Amino acid sequence: MHNSTPAMWKRFSGLLGLLLVLMLWAPRVQAQTWLVSTDAFVKIGVSDKFGQLGAYTAKFVVTNQTSGKIFSLVKEVEKGQNGVDVTFPSPATEADFFKTDAGIAANSAPGNYVWQCEVGGKRVAGGHFTLPVVGNDVTVVERAKK
Numbered sequence: 001m002h003n004s005t006p007a008m009w010k011r012f013s014g015l016l017g018l019l020l021v022l023m024l025w026a027p028r029v030q031a032q033t034w035l036v037s038t039d040a041f042v043k044i045g046v047s048d049k050f051g052q053l054g055a056y057t058a059k060f061v062v063t064n065q066t067s068g069k070i071f072s073l074v075k076e077v078e079k080g081q082n083g084v085d086v087t088f089p090s091p092a093t094e095a096d097f098f099k100t101d102a103g104i105a106a107n108s109a110p111g112n113y114v115w116q117c118e119v120g121g122k123r124v125a126g127g128h129f130t131l132p133v134v135g136n137d138v139t140v141v142e143r144a145k146k
Contacts, residue, residue, distance in 0.1 A: 047083025
């Protein structure tokens with residue numbers, strides 16, 4: 001049997017050296033890229049102006065007028081708090097978020113919406129809003145050459 005360990009070692013070390021040289025002379029990344037996100041949302045709220053109710057449950061219902069999808073969010077308002085503000089659409093990662101009866105989270109689809117707030121099964125407030133079309137530009141920043 002022929003012992004070729006020194007020859008194999010020499011070949012391996014030569015390849016390792018070539019790899020090291022290529023890594024040192026490899027072109028560096030010359031640009032920095034940023035990831036961006038833009039979300040449209042609206043804050044809606046109600047308040048028992050004179051605090052006559054004490055604690056109550058406010059049910060917010062938002063309807064997308066284009067798709068007809070209905071999203072709701074229920075918030076408990078403690079005595080002394082009087083009112084509550086909510087954000088539509090709310091992130092599904094929060095404990096309470098706007099969702100359909102099937103549990104599907106609302107998104108910020110552009111379009112016209114109507115909303116109302118119910119307390120004790122009665123409408124106490126409402127309105128409308130439009131979520132705009134949003135977009136992002138990606139900027140590549142070139143590094144100065146040395």
